[in-house]
Amino acid sequence: MTDTLSVSSSPVTQERRVVTAIPGPKSQALHERRLAVVPVGVTAALPVYIERAHGAIVVDVDGNQFIDLGAGIGVTTIGHTDDAVVAAATAQLESLTHTLFTITPYESYVRVAELLAEHTPGTFAKKTVLVNSGAEAVENGVKIARKFTGRNGVAVLDHAYHGRTNLTMAMNFKAAPYATGFGPLAGDVYRAPNSYPFHDGLSGTEAAKRTISYLEKTVGAADLACLVVEPIQGEGGFVVPADGFLPALQEWCTANGVVMIADEIQSGMARTGAYFASEHFGWVPDMVLSAKGIAGGLPLAGVTGRADIMDSAQPGGLGGTFGGNPVAAAAAVAVFDQIESEGLLAEAGRIERVLKPGLVALQEKYPVIGDVRGIGAMIAIELVSPDTHEPDAAAVTAVAAYAAQKGVLLLTAGTYGNVLRFLPSLVISDDLITEALAIIDEAFASL
Template sequence: MVVMTRAFQIPQQRQLKTELPGPRSIALQQRRVASVSRGAGTLANIYMERGDGAILVDVDGNQLIDLGSGIGVNTIGHAHPDVAAAAAEQASRLTHTLFTVTPYENYVRVAEKLAELTPGDFEKHSILVNSGAEAVENAVKIARKYTGRRAIAALDHAFHGRTNLTMTMTYRPWPERAGMGPFPGEIYSVPTSYPYRDGLSGAEAAARTIDYITTHIGATELAALFVEPVQGDGGVVIPAPGYFEALREFCTENGIVFVADEIQTGMARTGAWYAMEHVGIVPDLVTTAKGIAGGFPLAAVTGRAEIMDAVQPGGIGGTFGGNPVSTAAALAVLDIIERENLNAEAQRVEATLRARIGNWTERFPIVGEVRGIGAMFGIELVHPGTREQNPEALTAVIRYATSHGVIPLDSGSWDSVLRLMPPVVISDELIDDAASVLEEALASVG
């Protein structure tokens, strides 16, 4: 495959003209406090004006290194000209009809591509919606309709969304669920594999999960098991080898729909189209969102045709799901990932990060573990000499990094994991520069 080298309009380098946040960001923050709900919290009150590749430019002209990609959305980089052109061209012709009233080709083309790209060689059908949480909700509805069962299981440390149903499936109570109940019933959280914290092999962890399902829910009562191949918000938790294989076998034997939530891990984030490819697992249903449309709202549920078609016409859908502009953007994104070989770029980012930050556990006493795959890494922070979670250190590291022009993410059920999810087009030089800033932050905290 020929790899296309992109020409960036903004120089791919960190450059600070003011202190961060700058004066215009401070002024905007004052306006925000007066008009926006405080419930929409922000990691860094630095207001952005434009972006390109792995660089964000704020309203004061500072250039910052983006290590978050809008939590995995801008996998292909910011403001790719082909995505902008595809969306603009579509917007000039047709912006909305509602696919379930009068359909259009883009929706069909995206569904065809998802059938081709998701794991498994069986017939697959899709539904397109607006967000990851909406995709998860629809996957729950589809699995319940197909199996005739009600119970849904998600793994400990999971994050599946912020709607009433999906935050019930989300593990930690703060801040997503606190004071938000009552919640839907028949939703269960079951033990997962967290090698750094439980020390279990994949087989041992799977046996624990299966035993919990069997004794607390009942295998014949369970409609679906939802798993994230890598738990992003949960702290970039990567289960031990063999874990998913055992769960997949258990689900098959007991008629349980196995759902891979690839909202954060899909679309070349981990060096494959979907992270489940790394372990050779074929899910029954896959949820896709975030990186699929380059910043435009789009999500999908894709899966076995007989499961997807179990729902009666009109049972799933939504006004804006799979709208013409978002689907045009998605088709451009899918073409870019193939044309620019971005799965290989994610693998390059992984290799560069491992070489650059892999020894942080030896260099910094507050670093308990560095783990990751593709362009998705977690650095778990602990109190020195222990494995006790250290959320205060994470807060300090992020504050230092953002004030020096590097935007990472927080994560973890205890808010103690530094998460790095840069666009896969980030250069090795930018990774090195960002890592130097993070090293300064870790040293200052330590």
């Protein structure tokens, strides 16, 4: 991989550079245009308008260069405009852009399905349907599980986030802003307690017992088609379950004929130092949902499951016009190749070894940082009142705003808005991480 990318003869150097106020005049002008034609429901966390990007740096229309610690919420995991991904997508654009796989198929869709079968947990036979987005993957995973089991019930966990479609809105823990006023929502969705060690203090066995008890008493296994779980919760605040929690739930699901689905949309594709975060917990799910980082920035998602489960859908029951588009599929093949050839699983571990101790050092300086957690390049800090342990969302907002003014892009998260999540690209340098940590230190000192 190269360190720069030439766009209009101007390279994107891997350095932070602030040359105007944030947002700058060109971004402000674009934002005025946006307000006239884009609904307010499509928000902008930071109204700086990005013109180009490469590696771990994004450049706005005013020429400001930001250290990107969000990667499009975990999408550009292998880096913005990765050379191999750009080359693969460009070559595919020149040969075939669309036929619709369910009419006249093509090889790249098949290759992505082969790669997902190889790299998702489990050695059993697997099959994959490709779709466009994470929410669409969740919808298809649920409907396949319902068809396979002949049951209707869908179980999710507290603090879960699964999307903005009708079904996924009902599956989310937090209604506002994702579902407010958009009802009626889909039915037969049940929410069970999760494992949240920072708050509940339970072992994995204890937390699983609590979850299973709730499901048996509130839903009943005989009416439950699937249990959908993020191995590390994303929007919920990068909640990492206690060891043993996920395998215990899988054992209960298997014994009761319930399909257990891993929503790996944010946590998958090398983000945690394994292809899928489920591997860290010894969990082999029946079905894995992938999206975000799978195609290097192009829209693609997959539903990969046990062959007998996936084959329960009747011919014509799965698919969609753009699902598994040839260009996105070609990009995904390049992403898998880059993860292997560039050793990016190990790079996630390197990032954790630099970022996590840096955040722990900040925790020792600033009592508002109640918890540092995460795996690989999926790390978070939870901010709470040192006295009451209550969520401190105001501090999160202030730190993110300060960092943005200094050229560091941070993402917020958590049910109560009190979590800062770090999702850097796997090609970010140690120097950029250290520089970003220094800015974050300044931000906390300014509170």
